[in-house]
Amino acid sequence: MNDLLSHHTGTNKKDQVECLGIVFPNEDARREHFLKLLAEKLKDPAFRNQEGFPQGTDEAILAMSDPPYYTACPNPWLTDFLEYFGQAYDPKKEYSREPMAVDVSVGKSDPVYKAHSYHTKVPHLAIVPSILHYTEPGDVVLDGFAGSGMTGVAAQWCAVAPAQYKAMIESEWKAAGLEAPKWGGRPTILSDISPVATFIADNYNHSLDIESFLEEANRIFSELESEYGWMYAVHDGSRIGKIGFTVWSEVFHCPECAGEILFHDHALDTSGRVKDTIVCPHCDADLGKRELELAFETILDPGTKQERQRPKRRPVLVSYTSSKKKYDRKPSDDDLNIIKRVADMPFPVNAPTNEFPDMQMTRVGRMRTTKVQNIHDLFLPRSLQVLSGFFAKVREVKDANVRRALTIIAQHQFVNASILNRYRPASSFGNSPLTGVFYVSSLVAEANVIDLLRGSINRIKRMEKTAWGKGRSWGKSVFVSTNSAAKICGIPEGSVDYIFTDPPFGENIYYSDLNYLTESWHGVITDPDREAIVDRVKGKGIPEYQRLMQACFAEFYRVLKPGRWMTVVFSNSRASVWNSIQVALQQVGFVVAEVSTLDKIHLTFQQAMSPNAVKQDLVISVYKPNGGLEQRLSERGAAPESAWDFVQTHLRQLPVSKQRNGLLEVVVERDARRIYDRMVAWFVRHDFPVPLSTEEFLEGLRNRFPMRDGMAFLPEQVAEYDRKRAQAAQAPQMELFVSDERSAIDWLTDFLGKRPSTYQEVHPEFTTQLGAGWRKHEERPELSALLADNFLRYDGDNDVPSQIHSYLSSNFKDLRGLEKEDPRLKSKAKDRWYVPDPSKSKDLEKKRERSLLKEFENYKSVSGRKLKEFRLEVLRAGFKTAWGAKDYKTIIGIAQKIPEEALQEDEKLLLWYDQALTRMEADA
Template sequence: MERRILTKADIDKVRGTEGFPQGSDEDIIELSNAPYYTACPNPFIGEFVKENGVPYDETSDSYRCEPFAADVSEGKKDPVYNAHSYHTKVPYKAIMRYILHYTKPGDVVFDGFCGTGMTAVAAQMCGSSDHSLEFEMTGEFESKQWGTRKSIISDLSPAATYISAVYNQPVDVQIFERAFLKMSARADKECAWMYMTKDETGAEHHVNYTVWSDVFICPHCGKEVVFWDAAVDKETGSVKDKFLCPSCNAEITKKSCERAVKSFLDDYIGEIVNTTKQVPVLIAYQNGRQECYKSPDKTDLELIDKIEALKIPYWVPTDRMPVGGESRRNDKYGITHAHHFFTKRNLYCLAVLWDEITNSEESDNVKIALKSIVTGVMQGVSKLQRFRLNSGFPNMILSGTLYVGSMIREWNVLDWIQGKYKSIRKLKDKIYDFDMSTLISTNSLTSMSGLDDNTVDYIFTDPPFGGNLNYSELSFMWESWLRVVTNNEEEAIVNPEQNKYLPEYQQLMTSCFSEYYRVLKPNHWMTVEFHNSKNAVWNAIQEALARAGFIIADVRTLDKKQSSFKQITSGAAVKQDLVISAYKPTSSFLKNFTVKAGTDEAAWEFVRQHLSNLPVVVDSDNDGKIDILAERQAFLLFDRMVSYHIMRGYAVPLDSAEFYKGLDERFLKRDGMYFLPDQVNEYDMARSTMEVENIQFSLFVSDEKSAIGWLYQQLDENSGNGRMTYAELQPKFMKELQAVDKREKMPELLEILEENFLKDDDGKWYIPDLTKSGDLAKLREKNLLKEFQTYLESKGKLKVFRSEAIRAGFSKLWKDKDYAAIVAVAERLPEQTIQEDPNLLMYYDISLSRV
C-alpha cells in the first residue's frame, strides 16, 4: 500500500464505528501515519486485506493444524519488549512460537486487543534477518517456514495503538537521531538551569533528582510534621509505621494525622486548588563520577519558588481526570487534572519537548518516534514515582495503579529522555527491516466492519480480564498529551464506575469473540491468553467463547517470567497465564450438524470433528513422556458435546452413560484417551518408544465434585492405589477435606461412593467400567433428581444445596424445555454459585434468553 494522507473525508466514513475515540479530526490526523496507522477506525483495512489476504474457499483450503500443545516460558528482559512501558504485555518471542506453528509466510494474523502491538512485532520478526534474537528454537520449529506474516491489529485505546505504531514502524535512524538532538538541545537551553544546585563551596552541579515529602498535621499539637524527617530511618532506609511528632513528642501514625494543605491559583483551570503540601527534603547531584546528596538550602528553595512563579508559554494538557476509581483516587490530594501529576519544573520541560515535536516538519513516523521518547518517560518523571531510601531501584512506580506515595522522587527529565532515546533507538535498530506489513486501527473489537467474513488466517489475543486493570483510566496520562482519548463505552471490563459488572463484561466479550469468529477462516485457530485468578471470570470467558461459536481444544500455561506488582504482592494472584487454543468449525460440519441437530448422530459428528482437531502425541516437557490429554478423555468430550448443543439451543441427545458407551463403540481408546482410526497409528508408534506421563495431581476436596475427582485419583488402577476399602479411604479423605462452602450440602463419603463407584466381594471400592455403568449412572441421576425435586418444591433462597443435584436438575429441565424453571431456581441460588460454575451459568444464561 502507498503512503496516504488521512483526510476528514476518510474519518467521516468511519465515524459511526463503535469505539470511535474522543478527539478532534485535526488531532486524530496529527497522531496518525496513514494508511498503516490511524488514531481512529482505519478506513484502509479492506484495501490492506485485498492486497495481502487469500480468499477462503473450503473446497480448496488444505489448512490442517493441531493446537500448539506445549507450555511456553519467555522472559521480558528484551530491548524491543522494554522500549516503551504499558500496563500489560506478552513477550513477542512467546507469540512467535504460536505464529510459527499456526501460519505460513504471508498469512494474515489478527489481534483486536493489541495493547502495544506485540502480536504484530512477532509476525514481522518471523521474517526479520536479524539473527541476534537468540530465539531458542526446538526441533519442532526447525521445520517451520520463516518469513514475515501480515498483521492487522486494533485496540480501543489510542495510547495502545500509538505505542503499537512505535513498535512496528521503522524510521530512518539517522534522521531520527538528528531530530532528537535538536529536540534535546532546545530543552537543555530552556530548562537546564532548573536542574542545578550548589555545594558548600559554591560550585554548581547537575541535579539527578529531588525527593519531596508529604507534610502532616499532628493531631495532638496541630504542628506540621514532615514525613521524611519524622518517619524515615536514615541509616536503614526503613519507614516507621509509628513515629514521634518533633514538636510535642507524641506517638503518631499516618492514619492518625491529617495532611497539610497548600492552596494556590491554578492558572490553567482558573480555580483555587487545595493540594497536599509537599516539601523538598533531599537533592541528589552529580559531582564528576560521584553522586552526592544534600538537604535543600536557601538557594535551592529560592530556585523552586522562581520556577513555581513561572507561566509555561507552551501547551500542556489540562483535562479533568476521567470518572473512575483509579483515575480519581488522588482527588482527595488535589491531583484532579492531568497536569497535576507533574511538578512545575518537569511539566515545563515536557511542554518544551512536546512543542518542539508538534512544530517539527519531520515525517509522521519520525514524529511518532520522538513522541514515544516523551511518553516513554512520562510516568517515570511524574508524581507516581515513589522514593524509598537505599532501595536501589530507580523506578518505583506501582504498575497498574495511579498511586502517589508520601515521598516522591522528581527525576531530571533531561536525563531521562537521553536514556529513553537510547531505548527507542535500539528498538528502531532492531526493526530496521520491517516492511510495513502491519495495519493498525483504533476502534472497539465489537465492530470490525472493515474486515470481511473468513479473511483472517490466525488470531492471537490477550484480552482484558474482568477488573484486573482499568485500562482507559491508566492510559489517560498519555492520551491527554496525545489529545485523543479512549471512548470507554465499549471497554470490556468489570468496573462499577462504568456500571459494568460480570454480566456486562461477559456480554461485551461475547460480542468481541463473535467478531473474531466472523473474520477467522473456518478450521483455523485462535489463541487466547488468560490472566485472572477468579473462577467467575474464567467461566465468563469460556462461555463467551462458546457462545461466539468457538470450540476449546487445549489449555496450556505461558510463563512471562517477570511478575507484575500484583503477582508479587498477592498470595491469591495467578503466577502464570493460561493459554486457550480454540478453533472455528468448518462450514461443512456446521451444515451437517444443523441438519442432524438433536439426534445421536449430531453428537457423534461433533466428537469426530473435535477429535480431528486435537493433538495426537504431546510431550510438553520434552522428557520422552507422552502427556495424557484431558480433551481426549470421556468426561471432557461429554462436557464439550453438551455445551455445544446448549449454546446453539438444541436438545442434548445423549445422557452420560449412553455417551460413554457410544465412545467405546465408535472410537479407539488408548491410555484413557479416544482417537480416530487415522490417528491411533501415530499414537501407537509413539507409545512403543515413549512412556506415558502419569502424574497424580494434588486435589483438595472442597465440594462434591472435587470429592468425586479425588476418589477417581485414589482408585485409579494405573496412577492411583487401585481398589480400596472404605476404612482405607476414609482417613485419607478426611485429611484432604478442606473448608466446604457453607452453602454446599456435602454428602457423606459413603453416600458419594455408593452413587458413583462399585464395591467388589472383598468390600473394596473401584471405578466402574464406563461401558457397563449405565445402571449406576441412572441410579445416581435418580437420587440427584429426587434431591432436586425438594428444591423445586421449597420456597425462598436456597442457602444449602448439592451442586451436583442442581446440575442434574438443570439438565433434566433443559431436556423438558422448562426454561422458566431453570431461571426460577437459578435466581434462588447465590449469585456466586452461578457465576463460578460454568455448567450452571451456561444453562441459566441460555434459558434466560428464552423466558
C-alpha cells in the same frame, strides 16, 4: 509471493512509494492524500458513531494518525488491506494443525520488548513460534486486543529474524518431530480500543529512520538544555553539577497539638523505611501514619484559573551528580530560588488541564486524599514546563515518522516525570512509581525530565543493531485501527487466517483509566463504555464483562476462516473470570482444544478451579469448526450421530501426545468427561438438546474410539500414541483435585479402579482430599452416599467381581491363582467397593439422575432469595433437563437463588444460564 515487508508494484524512483496499489511521489504525498480522505470521513456522523470511537476532535485524531497504516479511530481501509494482502477462503485447501503452547517468558529482556512499556505485554519472540505454527507466509493475522502491537512485530519478525534465531527455532522443531517452519512475513491487522495503545503499536510496526531520529533528538535535547537546563543546575561550593531528582515531602498536622510534621524528617527510620510510630516534634505524641492529618494550602490553580486546595509539599533533598559522582544534600537557597522562579513562569499553553473522570483510582486511596482533580495536578511546575517545551519542539519536526517517534519516547516517561514517582530510600533504585495504579506517595521524587527523555532515546538507539532496527523499512503489511473489538468494521466474514490476542483480565488492570494520563496529552481519549473489564465504578461486574468479551469473541469468530485457530493468552487468578472467558468462547461457536500454562504445563479444569492450586498465566487454544460440521448438525438435528460427528471432528484437532522434560503427559482435552463437556457446549450453543446422557456418551466413546491411559483417540491416531507410549518410561498420570462432588466422584473412580477398597480403607484416603480447596457454598456429600450412588459393593455372595479379583490376585501373594468362587478370596473381597463395568454403570447413572432431579425439585420449592448450600451436581442435572425441555424460566429462577460467585465459578452452570437468558431475551 514477494516479501511482504518490501511489497511494491514496480516503483523504481528513489522517493516513490506504493500503498495499496497506488504509487505516490513520496511519503509526504501518500500521507497528505490519505489524511484528506480521513478528514472527510470524520465529518460523517455515521462514521463517528462506530462502536468504540474515541473521544477527541478531528484535529487531534488527524494529528495522531498516519493513514492508511494507522488511524486513531476505526480504520476505514481495512477492506482495502484485505483485498490487497488477503486470500479468499478456499474450502478445498488442506489445512490441519494441532494446538500449540506459548511460553511468554521468552523475550522479556529483548531490547525491542523493552523499548516502550505497556500495562501487559506478550513479547514478540513468544508470539513468533505460534504464527509460524498456525500460518504460512501471506496468511493474514489479527490481534483484536493489540495493546502495544507485539503481534504485528512478531508477524514481521518472521521475515527478518536473524539467522541465529531461525536456527534455534528450526532445531527445536526438529527435536520435537515437526517440519521446519516457513519463514516470511504475515500481513497483520492490529486493533485496540485505546488510542495510546494503537499509537504505540503503530510506532513499533512502521518505518523509522533511526539515524534521522537520533539527529533530531540530539538537536532538540541540545535546545532543551539551553532553555531549561538551568532548572536542574547545582552550585554546591566548588562543585558544579546536575540534579538527578529532588525529593518533596508532604506536611502533616499532629492531631494532638496541630503542629506541622514534615514526613521525610520524622516518619523514616535510619534505613529509610517508614516507622511504625511517629513522634510529634512539638508535643512528643506517639502517632501512627493513619492518625496524621494531611496539611493543605489554598492556591489559585494556574491551569484552571480556579481556587482550590493542594497538599503542602516541601523540597527536602536534592540528589545530584558532579564529575560523575553522586551526592545528596538538603536544598540550598539557590535550589529554592530556582523552584520559585519556575513556579512563577506562565502556565504552558500546550499542557493538558482536563479533569479526571470518575474512576476507581480517584474514589479511593491517595488520589482521593491528595485531591488530584486534573491531569496537570500530577506534574510539578518544573516537569510540566520541560514536557511542554519538548512537545512544542517535537511538533515543529518536519519528518512525520520522526515526530511520532519523539512523541512516543516522551509518553513512555509521563509516569516517571509525574508526582506518581515515589522516593524510596530503602530501595536500590531510589525512586520509582507503583505500576498498574495511580498512587501518590508522601515522598515524591521529582525527576530531571530532560535526562528521563534522553534515557528513552537510548532505548531506541539500543535497537539499532537488532533485526528490528535493521528491518525498519517494514510496516507496509501492518494496519492499525482504534475501535472496539466487538465491531471491527471493514473485515469481511471468514477473511482472517489466525488470531493471536491477549485480552483484558477482568479487573486486574484499569486500562482506560491508566491511559487517561497519556491520552490527555494527545487529546484523544478511550471510549470507556465498550471497554471489556470488570469495573464497579462503571457498573461492570462479571456478567457485564462476560457479555462484552462474548461480543468481542463473536466478532473474532465471524472474521476467522472456518477450520482456523485462535490463541488467547489469559491471566487471572479468579475462577469466575476464567469461566467467563471459557463460556464466552464456547457461546459464540469456538471449541476449546487445549488450555496450557505459559511454561507449557497443561492444566486440568480442577487445577484451574481449585483455590489452593498454583495460579499461572494460561494459553487457550480454540478453533472455529469448518462449515461442514454445522451443516450436518442442521440436517440431522439433536441425534446421537451428531454428537459422534462432533467428537470425530474434535479429536482430529487435538494433539496426539504431549511431553515435558522427556515425560509423556496426559492430553487433558482427550479425557472422556472433558470431551463430553465440549460436546454439551456445542449443542447448547446451537440451541439443541443434548442427545446423550453422560453414561450413554461414555459407553459409546469406549465402544467407538480406541482408549489409552484414559484418553480417546481416532483409529488413525492411536498408532502414533502407542509408539510414543512404548518409548516412555511410565504411563502419564492425570492429576485430580477434589473441589466439589463431581471431582470427588472422579477421584473415587480413579482410586477404586486401581484399588477396590472397603469403606474403612477408602475413608482416610478420601478425607485427605477434602482440604481447603472445597468450593464455597458446595454441600459436602457423605462418603457413604457417594459410594452407594456411584459404585458397587461386593456383599460376599456369588463369584468375586473381576475388578476385585484382579486387584487381590496382583497384590496379595497368598491369594494368587485362586478362582473367583474360592472362599478365601470371597472373604478378602467382601464389602469392597469397586467401579462397575459399563453395562451396570449405565443403570447406576439413571438411578443417580432420578435422585438428583428429585432434589432439584426441592430446590425449586425453596422460598427466599438464596440457597446457602447446595449440590452442584443437582443444579447441573436440573439445568440440563430444563434446557432440554426449553424451560429457560426454571434455569433463570434457580440461578437467582444461588450466590452470584457460585454461578460465575462453575463453567457448566454458567453455560446453561447464559444461554437461557439469551433465549428468553430472543423470545421476549
